[in-house]
Amino acid sequence: MRNKVTKAIFPVAGMGTRFLPATKSVPKEIMTLVDRPLVQYAIDEAREAGIKEFIFVTSRGKGALEDYFDHSPVLEQELRKKGKDDLLEVLKSTNMDSGAIAYIRQHKALGLGHAVWCARRLIANEPFAVILPDDVIAGEKSCLKQMVEAYEETGGNMVASMEVAPDKISSYGVLDVKEDMGAVVSANGMVEKPKAEDAPSNLAVIGRYVLSPTVLKNLNQMKQGAGGEIQLTDAIAQDIENDVPVYGYRFKGQRFDCGSKAGFLQATVAFALDRPELRDDLMGYINQVAQVSHAAE
Template sequence: MSKRVRTAVFPVAGLGTRFLPATKAMPKEMLTVVDRPLIQYAVDEAREAGIEHFVFVTGRNKGVIEDHFDRQFELETTLETRGKNQALEELRKDLPSAGRTSFTRQQEPLGLGHAVWCARDIVGDNPFALLLPDMLFKGEPGVLKQMMDAYEERGGNVIAVEEVPESEISSYGVVARGDGPDSGFPITGMVEKPKREEAPSNLIISGRYILQPELFSLLADQPRGAGGEIQLTDAMQTLMHNQRFTGVKYRGQSFDCGSKIGFLTANVVYALERDDIRPGFVRELRKLDLEDQL
């Protein structure tokens, strides 16, 4: 029986340069989709999947993330005094329990693989989930929960994948698919940003992983790869030599909120799904008479 996955790692040390000047003083992970920060959506997804310990790999100017997952007594007192009990309950519901969060620093921007390696002492000799907060997913159940179901059945390492048009393949890590259902099939190979004609499929790695702790020792000795960074994909390719990798073509929709287009699209989609926002939002959109611009 596979060890239960209780810990999730969230790499949040990136500079967010694609959203400057908004991210000059505010972490990109705190950008809001409607009224919730991106990092909160990722934590919510992890909690739904049964995660109990949340590990944030941070960098400079990221202290506000730690504050977000802490109690703010002055704010709570003000809400209570003003009778805003629903808002107060929402704030308290979003907080992980005491002792369930850990924060560690990535002092140098050496890539995703290095960020994961920075969490090694906290994760220890246990499997862990890895969630990239830039990627926002809508799914029922959540994408990580779908992956947990595959992990409980097959063990090993699990990666969420999705299809993209062939014209976009060269921008992503791509997997080779073996026989099996979308809910859990063997991954027989992977390559980072292949040329279109050399890609083994059109299934890309989507920012959600369940990984075994042996990965840490590989990352410790991993030579720098593309961009002079320590690449997670390189270490996973090595780990594939003696461990199983399973792909899950998840059910749902993704938004790449590391890009302006993905971020804006997510805000529109999530706003239109909110009963308290949709009527007024639709009314304002109709006033704009956007037909000539679309």
């Protein structure tokens, strides 16, 4: 019987420079889609997948992120006094139990692989998940839950994957597909940010992983990869050489790249339209803008 995946690493040490000046004082992960910060979507997804221990790899200036998950007695008391029970329920989802969440500092920005390696002592010898909050995925069943269920059948390492256009492929880690079994593909290897003509497939890796602890041993070697950084994909690919299988998982859902301004705006609109209390007003405004734009042409 396989060990259950109950721990997840959230690499959130990045400075969010693409969102300056907003991120000068506010961590990017606290920026909101409608009325929930990016990191809340990641936490909710992890909880749905059965994650019990949440490990954040942070850096200087992320204090607001830590405060977000803490209890706020004064606010809660005020809401209780005013009888705003619905808002009290909303707050409950943002609170983390004592001991459920840990913060590890990444003192130097040496890459995603290094960020994951920083949490090695809290993972020990267990399988674990990695969630990149920049990738927000909407679906009936959360992406990570889909992956954990598939992992229980396959073991090894599993990465979320999706087809991308050739002109975008150089921004991703890419799978060298060994066998395509539909939702699950087995991989011969992984290549980080290849040129379009060198890409072994169009199946890109996005920010969800279920990994064997052997990946952490590979990261101990601290080999620099693409961009001079320590790449997580390189450590995963090395497992294949050590006879630990790697699988790609084609998840069901829509992925938004909230690490870019355009993706963040698209996600905001999509999640707002999914809210019954906002849909009609927002749709009316979108139609109005579209009509004015069409008339101007």
